Amino acid sequence: NAGVTQTPKFQVLKTGQSMTLQCAQDMNHEYMSWYRQDPGMGLRLIHYSVGAGITDQGEVPNGYNVSRSTTEDFPLRLLSAAPSQTSVYFCASSRTRDTQYFGPGTRLTVL
Amino acid sequence: RKEVEQDPGPFNVPEGATVAFNCTYSNSASQSFFWYRQDCRKEPKLLMSVYSSGNEDGRFTAQLNRASQYISLLIRDSKLSDSATYLCVVTDTGNQFYFGTGTSLTVIP
Numbered sequence: 001n002a003g004v005t006q007t008p009k010f011q012v013l014k015t016g017q018s019m020t021l022q023c024a025q026d027m028n029h030e031y032m033s034w035y036r037q038d039p040g041m042g043l044r045l046i047h048y049s050v051g052a053g054i055t056d057q058g059e060v061p062n063g064y065n066v067s068r069s070t071t072e073d074f075p076l077r078l079l080s081a082a083p084s085q086t087s088v089y090f091c092a093s094s095r096t097r098d099t100q101y102f103g104p105g106t107r108l109t110v111l
Numbered sequence: 112r113k114e115v116e117q118d119p120g121p122f123n124v125p126e127g128a129t130v131a132f133n134c135t136y137s138n139s140a141s142q143s144f145f146w147y148r149q150d151c152r153k154e155p156k157l158l159m160s161v162y163s164s165g166n167e168d169g170r171f172t173a174q175l176n177r178a179s180q181y182i183s184l185l186i187r188d189s190k191l192s193d194s195a196t197y198l199c200v201v202t203d204t205g206n207q208f209y210f211g212t213g214t215s216l217t218v219i220p
Contacts, residue, residue: 031206040119042212043155043198050206058207090154097143097202102154 002026006091006103013081013110021076021106023091029101031094032074033058034066036087037105043090049074050096081110114138115201117211125219128189132214134182134199144175146184147198149213155198158184189218 007022025032033048035058045058049068063085065077074093078085086109092100117134124130136144144161159166161173161182172185182199199211 033208035210040212043210045207045209048206056206092208096206097208099145099157099160100155100200100208102156104154 004091004093004101004103006089006106008106009104010107011109013078013108015081015083015110017081019078019081021078021089021091021108023074023076023103024072025074025091025093025101026072027093027101028071029093029095030071031096032068033092033100034064034074034076035090035092036060036085037090038087046076046089078108083110086110113211114203114209115199115211117199117214119212119214121215121217123217123219124189126189126191128218129185129187130189130216131186132184132197132199132216134184134211136180136182136199136201136209138201138203139177139180140204141180141201142204143202144173144182145200146171146173146182147200147210149196149198151195155210158197186216189216191218191220194218 004025030051034046035043047066049055089106091103094100146158147155148158149155161175165174170187174183196213198213
């Protein structure tokens with residue numbers, strides 16, 4: 001039972017590069033979200049989706065894009081990486097307002 | 112003002128001790144409440160949901176006080192394996208989850 005998977009686990013980028021963090025879930029959950037976690041800041045919501053074709057911004061959306069073409073996948077795109085985007089990124093899925101299941105995280109460093 | 116606030120700790124307690132964490136939330140219309148546990152460099156995992164009537168799971172008891180807008184977590188007979196960061200989570204009437212910054216617990220032998 002895979003649950004929520006994220007790739008890659010680790011990534012180093014140079015300033016200005018773009019990349020996509022992948023997230024997939026096999027639980028048929030309608031709700032998916034992306035968070036970043038920084039020391040002393042807790043988990044902050046970047047973007048979320050309540051179903052295929054529907055996305056919305058969270059607390060810290062600038063510099064990130066998302067799309068939701070299927071129920072299973074919710075990729076996060078960094079358009080032009082900046083050092084301020086160095087963080088740990090978690091993807092999560094749930095039934096709406098129910099328990100969230102998290103992926104193992106992606107540790108991103110932007111030089 | 113943050114949606115969810117927690118005392119970051121750290122709480123350092125001996126094995127067998129009882130420890131309690133509190134969490135306050137700002138939105139009186141908040142719908143669902145949870146405690147998550149996060150081990151170092153790992154993803155958060157659900158510890159327990161919090162219901163209005165209070166609920167217990169083994170050594171863990173969670174309480175919700177809607178009038179005062181706080182949630183509590185009580186851990187009895189602490190084990191070394193309870194060492195982790197405990198995150199308070201609240202949902203609003205929409206679809207957003209709000210996380211506290213977490214409370215760090217270390218159980219000492």
